[in-house]
Amino acid sequence: xxxxxxxxxHPVAWWxxxxxxxxxxSATTNPWxxxxxxxxxxxxxxxCRSDHPWSRSFRLYLTLGAAIVVLRxxxxxxxxxxxxxVVVLDLPRVPLPDWVLGISLLGPVTRExxxxxxxxxxxxxxxxICVGAANSLANPKRLLxxxxxxxxxxxxxxxxxxxxxxxxxxSLARVRAAxxxxxxxxxxxxxLRRLLVPVLEDTLERSLALAAGMDTRGYGRAGPAxxxxxxxxxxxxxxxxxxxxVGTYLTLDRTIPQTPARLLxxxxxxxxxxxxxxxxxxxxxTRYRPxxxxxPETLVAASGLTTAAVGLWVAHHQVPIAFPxxxxxxxxxxVLLLGALVGALxxxxxxxxxxxxx
Amino acid sequence: xxxxxxxxxxxxxxxxxxxxxPATLRDVTLSLDEGELVLLSGPTGxxxxxxxxILTGLVPRYTGGVLSGRVLLDGVDVTRTTPRERAHLxxxxxQDPAAGFVTDTVEEELAxxxxxxGLDPAxxxxxxxxxxxxxxxxxxxxxxxxxxxxxxxxxVAIGSVLTTHPRLLVLDxxxxxxxxTAAEDVLATLTRLVSDLGVxxxxxxxxxxxxxxxxxxxxxxxxxxxxxxxxPADLLxxxxxxxxxxxxxxxxxxxxxxxxxxxxxxxxxxxxxxARLGPPLPDGAAEPTAAGPDRHAAAVxxxxxxxxxxHGRTPVLRGVDLTLRAGTVTAxxxxxxxxxxxxxxxxxxxxxxxxxxxAVGGLDPAxxxxxxxxxxxxxxxxxxxxxxxxxxVAQECEAAGPGARDLLERLVPGVPDDRHPRDLSEGQRLxxxxxxxLAPRPGVLLLDEPTRGLDYAAKAALADALRGLAADGxxxxxxxxxxxxxxxxxxxVVVLAEGEVVSEGPTRDxxxxxxxxxxxxxxxxxxxxxxxxxxVARLSDGSEA
Numbered sequence: 001x002x003x004x005x006x007x008x009x010h011p012v013a014w015w016x017x018x019x020x021x022x023x024x025x026s027a028t029t030n031p032w033x034x035x036x037x038x039x040x041x042x043x044x045x046x047x048c049r050s051d052h053p054w055s056r057s058f059r060l061y062l063t064l065g066a067a068i069v070v071l072r073x074x075x076x077x078x079x080x081x082x083x084x085x086v087v088v089l090d091l092p093r094v095p096l097p098d099w100v101l102g103i104s105l106l107g108p109v110t111r112e113x114x115x116x117x118x119x120x121x122x123x124x125x126x127x128x129i130c131v132g133a134a135n136s137l138a139n140p141k142r143l144l145x146x147x148x149x150x151x152x153x154x155x156x157x158x159x160x161x162x163x164x165x166x167x168x169x170x171s172l173a174r175v176r177a178a179x180x181x182x183x184x185x186x187x188x189x190x191x192l193r194r195l196l197v198p199v200l201e202d203t204l205e206r207s208l209a210l211a212a213g214m215d216t217r218g219y220g221r222a223g224p225a226x227x228x229x230x231x232x233x234x235x236x237x238x239x240x241x242x243x244x245x246v247g248t249y250l251t252l253d254r255t256i257p258q259t260p261a262r263l264l265x266x267x268x269x270x271x272x273x274x275x276x277x278x279x280x281x282x283x284x285x286t287r288y289r290p291x292x293x294x295x296p297e298t299l300v301a302a303s304g305l306t307t308a309a310v311g312l313w314v315a316h317h318q319v320p321i322a323f324p325x326x327x328x329x330x331x332x333x334x335v336l337l338l339g340a341l342v343g344a345l346x347x348x349x350x351x352x353x354x355x356x357x358x
Numbered sequence: 359x360x361x362x363x364x365x366x367x368x369x370x371x372x373x374x375x376x377x378x379x380p381a382t383l384r385d386v387t388l389s390l391d392e393g394e395l396v397l398l399s400g401p402t403g404x405x406x407x408x409x410x411x412i413l414t415g416l417v418p419r420y421t422g423g424v425l426s427g428r429v430l431l432d433g434v435d436v437t438r439t440t441p442r443e444r445a446h447l448x449x450x451x452x453q454d455p456a457a458g459f460v461t462d463t464v465e466e467e468l469a470x471x472x473x474x475x476g477l478d479p480a481x482x483x484x485x486x487x488x489x490x491x492x493x494x495x496x497x498x499x500x501x502x503x504x505x506x507x508x509x510x511x512x513x514v515a516i517g518s519v520l521t522t523h524p525r526l527l528v529l530d531x532x533x534x535x536x537x538x539t540a541a542e543d544v545l546a547t548l549t550r551l552v553s554d555l556g557v558x559x560x561x562x563x564x565x566x567x568x569x570x571x572x573x574x575x576x577x578x579x580x581x582x583x584x585x586x587x588x589x590p591a592d593l594l595x596x597x598x599x600x601x602x603x604x605x606x607x608x609x610x611x612x613x614x615x616x617x618x619x620x621x622x623x624x625x626x627x628x629x630x631x632x633a634r635l636g637p638p639l640p641d642g643a644a645e646p647t648a649a650g651p652d653r654h655a656a657a658v659x660x661x662x663x664x665x666x667x668x669h670g671r672t673p674v675l676r677g678v679d680l681t682l683r684a685g686t687v688t689a690x691x692x693x694x695x696x697x698x699x700x701x702x703x704x705x706x707x708x709x710x711x712x713x714x715x716x717a718v719g720g721l722d723p724a725x726x727x728x729x730x731x732x733x734x735x736x737x738x739x740x741x742x743x744x745x746x747x748x749x750x751v752a753q754e755c756e757a758a759g760p761g762a763r764d765l766l767e768r769l770v771p772g773v774p775d776d777r778h779p780r781d782l783s784e785g786q787r788l789x790x791x792x793x794x795x796l797a798p799r800p801g802v803l804l805l806d807e808p809t810r811g812l813d814y815a816a817k818a819a820l821a822d823a824l825r826g827l828a829a830d831g832x833x834x835x836x837x838x839x840x841x842x843x844x845x846x847x848x849x850x851v852v853v854l855a856e857g858e859v860v861s862e863g864p865t866r867d868x869x870x871x872x873x874x875x876x877x878x879x880x881x882x883x884x885x886x887x888x889x890x891x892x893x894v895a896r897l898s899d900g901s902e903a
Contacts, residue, residue, distance in 0.1 A: 052502075141462060156460065177708055178744035180728045181737050182794045184757040197747040201780075206457050212416050213458025217519065218445030218474035284476030288469030289483065354500075 006352045008050065011138035012146055013297040017044075018134035020304025021343050024311030025126040028322040032332050034122040036340045037307075038065070041133040044346050049136050050353035061132025065125035072121030076113045078105060085112030085327065115326040142291065150280035153220060160210065164203075171202045221284065229282060236275030243268020299349040303342050310339025359558060360413065360526055361389040365427035366583075367408060367417070382408050384583030386427070390526070390575070393556040395549065397569050397590070400579030401599070401813045403783045406562040407453075409579070410528050413560065414450040415441035431525070446475055449519030450528045454535075455511045456503070464506075464514050465490075465499045471522040482521075489517045493547055508694040509540025513547060520551070527551070529561040533568055534810055537693040537839045538874050541568055548572070564813045567601035567842060567878055570594070571618040591615045599814040602842055603878040605890040609897060610634075622882035632883070635896050656683040659802055659833035660705060665714035667697075667704050667857075674700045675857040677714070682833050684801070687824055689844035689865070690837040691875060692854035698837040699740065701854065702804045705835070706737040719801055729798075736800035740807050742791035746779045751790060754779060758794040766793035769823045785816030789823070796827075803827060805836040809843055821847045845869060845877040845888045 018041075025037050042062075049055040077091075087108045094105040147155040175198045184194055214220075247265025250256050314336045315322040324330030367383040382405040390396055398406050411417030418425050419441065429437045431447060441450075449471075452458050461467045468489055472482045490496040493513045498506065506514065512532055519527065532548075533541035549572050551557045563569050570576070576590040578597060586593060591614045594604045603622050607615040610631050616622040626632060660682035667675040674697050682688055690698050703709035705716065707723025708731075716722055723731045739745070748754045752775040755762040766773060770789040779787055788808060796803065805824075809817050817840075824834050824847060838844055844851060844865065851868040853861045853875070861868050869875050870885035879887050887893060 160460065174739075174741070175744045177703070178739045178741070179747075180708065181706070181732065181739065182745050183729070183732065183759045183798060184747075194747050198744045201743070202741075208420065209452055209454060209457035210460070212420055212441070213450075213452060214460055215420075215441040216414050216416065216445060216448070216450040217460070217471040218442050218522070219460075221442045221445065221474060285473055286476050286479060286482065288466065288473055288479065288486070290479075 004351045006354045008142075008291065008354055009048070009138070009300060009350050010146070010291040010293050010297045011140075011143040013293070013300045014138040015134045015143060016301040017304030017343070017346050018130045018137075020301075020306070020308035021133075022127045022130035023308035024339065024343075025123060025130065027308075027311040027315040028336075029119040029123055030322060030324055030330050030332065030336070031119055031122050032330060033311075033336055033340055034119075034126045036337070037126050037343065038129055040340060040344045041129055043344055044350075045133045045136055047347040048350050048353055052139065054139055055136045058132055058136040061129050061135070064132070065129045068125045068128060069118065069121035072124070073114060073117040076117035077109055085110035087111075088114070112326045119324075119326070145287070146291070148276050148280050149283040149285055150276045152283060152285050156214075156219065164207075167206065168199070168203060171199050171206075175199050175202070229278075233275050233279040233282075236271055236278060240268050240271030240273070240275055243271055296349050296351055300346045303345045303349070307339050307343040310335060310342070314339070359390060359392045359432060361430040362386055362412070363428040363430055365412060365425070365429070367405075367412065367423060367425050369421065369423040381583045382423075383412075383585070386583075386585050388577060388585060388587050390558055390560060392525070392558055393552055394574045395552045395559045395572055396561070396575045396577060397566075397573035398560060398562040398577045398579070399564055399566055399599070401581060401815060402564065402785065402811065404579045404581045405583075406564075406579060407530055409577075409585070410450070410530055410560065410562055413526070414448050414528055415439060415444050416450070442474075445471065445524075446522050447524055448526045448528060449522065449524035451512075451515045451519060451530070451532060453530045455515030458515060459503050459511075459518075462503055463499075464495060464501050464503060467503060467514060467518045468521050471518060475522055477522075485521045485523075489521050492520070492550070493517045494543075507540070509536050509543055512536065512540075512544050516544070516547065520557070525558060527557050527559045529559065531563055531811070532561055533563065534565065535694075535807075535839075538841060539693060541839075545569065545572055564599070565840070566594075566599065567603065570601055570604075591617055601878065602890050603882065606879055606882065606893060609890060609894045616882075619878060619881045622878070626882055635883075635887075635893065656685050658682070659684040659719060660835075661715075661717045662705065663715045665701070665704055665716065666712040667700055667709060668712050673857055675704065675711075678854075678857070678859055680705075680852065680859070682802070682835060684833050685828050685831050686849045687828050687834040687836070687847055688850045688852060689848035690835055690852050690854065691839070691841075691844065692860075696854040697857040698854055699806050700857075702737060702806050702835070702837060705802075706735045706804060707731045708737075732795075732800065733798045734800055735802045735804065736795040736798070737804045738788075738792055738795050738806060738808060740810075742788055742808070743779075745791045745794055746787070749778055750776050751779060751782070752776065754790060754794060755797075758797040760797070761799070762793050762797040765796050766790055768826070769793060770819065783816070784811045785813075785819060788812070788816075788820065792823070801831070802833045802835070805834070807837055807839065809838060809840050817843055841869065841875050841877050844875075845879075846891070851875075 021037055021041060025034060028034075045058050049058065088111050089109040091106040091109060093107040096105060141159050144155040144158050172195070175195055178198070179194045243264055245268070247261060247268050250261030251258065251265055253261075314333065318333055318336070321331055321333045321336060365383055365386045366381060368381045369379050386409075398409060400406055408417050408421075411421065412425065412429060415436075417423065425437070427437070428435050436444060436447075459467055460470050465486060468486045469482055472485065490499055493516065495510065495513055495517065498510060498514070503511065503514065516527070516529070516532075527548075529548075532544055536544065545568060548559055548561070552559055561569065570590050573590050575587060576593045578586045578593055580586060594600050594615055595608070595613070600608070603617070603619065604615050606622065607625070610625070610629065612625050612629065616625050658681055660680065662678060662680040665675050665678040665680075666673065678701060680701075690701065692698055700709060704711050705718070705723070707716075707726070710724065716724065718734050721734055723735050746754055748757060751766070751773055752763070755766060766789060769792060770786055773782065773786050773790065779790060782790065808820060812820065821843065824836070828834050836848075848865045850863065851861075851865050852859055853868060853872070861871065866886050866888055869877060869888065870880050877888060879889055879893065883893070
């Protein structure tokens with residue numbers, strides 16, 4: 001492995017991998033599988049993340065996952081009182097007034113209620129951790145840079161929007177410190193104004209400066225498109241999107257025959273994609289050092305997708321394993337175990353991350 | 359190459375009305391040649407940024423107002439062209455370079471403009487490498503833009519517009535936020551661009567002393583809508599605002615005026631100015647201050663011992679000792695990021711310290727409530743507009759407490775009561791913020807770079823006001839990059855580096871010791887001469903005798 005040169009993997013590869021794991025996780029409530037998937041993501045993140053600022057966010061997602069599990073179980077304790085099964089903790093029931101009919105607080109806690117909460121919480125936590133893994137492995141902003149050229153301007157706007165949040169926090173802290181330096185309204189509502197007026201003025205000024213900066217650097221330059229070309233792309237996009245909308249609606253409405261509905265959906269998607277491609281061709285933007293898509297990218301994406309496929313297969317063909325009964329110890333099948341482990345292969349096939357000198 | 363043909367401009371008088379206010383520019387005709395460095399100067403609020411905006415196309419698009427006349431680029435009228443369609447011709451770097459960054463690493467930022475123009479990848483790659491070398495930022499290529507120092511950010515911002523190979527580079531106060539060394543780096547970079555690449559550069563700046571030596575042409579805005587253009591030495595001979603070196607030249611009656619320190623030294627040698635001045639000052643004869651009867655015996659107002667402040671695990675201040683006496687003005691200097699702001703906020707008590715003792719008038723400001731803190735230490739933060747939040751000057755003064763209005767009247771007379779704080783000039787707004795801070799009558803006043811964006815007149819007014827406060831017994835500590843201001847204003851100078859005090863003492867000693875901090879008069883005449891006023895006083899004494 002040491003001979004592989006260090007480079008950043010294509011962000012789309014990491015996101016595909018992570019979404020694959022998340023899909024596998026959502027297809028089962030089996031706690032062993034969830035724990036295994038969390039272990040796999042932790043392993044891969046530990047092995048492959050770089051030392052960029054965004055890479056440090058993974059710990060935050062792990063904490064968030066733990067909080068989700070605790071909350072879910074706590075919720076079951078609080079309101080899940082009437083779940084049948086073995087009582088492990090007999091708490092007194094607290095009746096609520098009539099208008100919240102059917103809900104009562106506390107009551108006897110059954111092992112089954114706790115386990116159901118735990119399984120459910122674990123599944124949600126795993127999905128959150130998978131997204132967090134993608135976030136710390138690949139710069140979300142670079143992902144936006146991989147958008148098709150036609151969506152380039154939307155992408156830039158999103159990047160800017162992402163940057164605004166930390167700036168807003170910084171400006172809030174600065175104004176707060178400054179306002180303590182002077183006398184003035186101290187009451188709650190009027191006091192809020194002391195904070196908001198300078199922060200909003202600051203934000204507005206910054207946005208204008210940024211807009212001016214982007215404008216002078218050529219953001220939004222018109223391409224050499226003729227009116228006829230513009231009409232073509234416009235029509236393609238509009239028809240395509242209408243097709244997607246109507247198709248989605250019809251597919252969700254079970255009383256309507258499904259085949260024509262799905263056909264409509266597919267045609268809509270195709271038209272929209274065609275519109276994107278045609279308009280993208282006319283956009284004069286180019287991309288500086290785009291991330292290449294090489295063999296490791298394919299392998300990483302494939303490992304995630306394999307895990308997803310195995311998860312979905314188990315959910316359809318080995319139902320007792322995918323959704324274990326809370327009354328007995330959950331079982332794991334060899335297929336499921338191997339499927340989850342395939343996700344860990346990403347750590348082996350991905351090139352080592354670049355180190356950034358600071 | 360670029361020509362302004364009878365340009366006139368006026369902002370709208372009122373929101374939504376068709377009337378327009380007094381003309382900012384009136385019938386201005388100017389031209390700028392290939393490979394020229396032009397310095398645009400004039401008092402604040404006179405319309406320097408407006409003129410720059412007309413060249414980049416941002417005015418009137420982003421500001422409103424009425425523009426007449428034509429902007430010609432190689433004979434082609436570009437007056438109605440949008441900024442984005444001028445991107446390959448005119449590069450623009452705004453006052454705060456960090457506010458204009460679109461991406462998050464140095465390399466991507468350099469490439470951004472080229473991506474918009476649709477250059478092919480090979481050209482982009484080559485130009486990014488060339489620009490990294492040209493600006494000396496190659497070792498920063500992967501760095502996060504937010505983690506760069508002010509001078510580095512400024513150079514990256516210049517690089518990011520250079521990659522599209524514009525014909526004209528327009529910069530709005532590129533050195534105003536930088537320490538003297540970083541400012542010199544940026545200016546050296548600009549002159550290199552002018553001489554090596556033949557790029558034309560137009561930069562607005564009111565701290566003339568730094569830029570005048572490099573300028574081929576000076577455009578001086580007169581304030582009545584006109585612009586005088588010409589050779590810097592000619593224009594400065596009767597300009598109301600001049601750098602200290604030119605002031606010295608005028609006092610000594612030299613013609614043509616010296617523009618560089620080297621010129622100045624040669625003149626001193628040839629004209630025998632030293633002989634006319636006589637021996638260096640007798641001890642303390644022309645100390646820049648007359649404050650306090652005996653400053654060495656004055657009470658200690660601020661006593662700090664071994665202040666340690668850390669940001670996470672990174673130390674910002676490493677054991678700072680500081681003693682400030684009542685009735686003195688002290689200048690706090692040092693490069694960007696040396697810990698000047700942190701020291702001020704620590705002395706004020708808001709910033710928690712790791713260790714060390716602090717006593718301000720016998721009180722530890724970190725241990726008391728914000729209200730009591732305000733009554734003992736006043737701090738004017740770097741962005742003083744953060745303090746203001748109300749709709750009129752009168753409301754601000756009322757909210758600040760009794761006496762604020764009188765203080766403002768003393769600092770800057772005649773500020774209208776009903777004016778919105780944002781409509782005030784930079785100097786007036788600063789005075790208002792200062793009055794708000796001083797209203798609870800603190801004995802100690804700390805100022806964080808108050809002169810940023812102030813012209814010579816406003817700076818002189820601020821210096822007078824601070825001297826007046828010191829004479830009343832206030833203790834003043836101001837962080838500044840402006841050596842010329844420190845030379846005229848401060849009794850003592852403290853220089854910080856890496857969170858430690860590296861030199862401390864009377865202004866004359868500290869400033870003369872360091873080549874980076876020496877004011878122009880010291881550079882030309884040698885220590886102990888510090889200010890033009892001293893030289894003028896000695897010359898007039900000599901002529902009377």
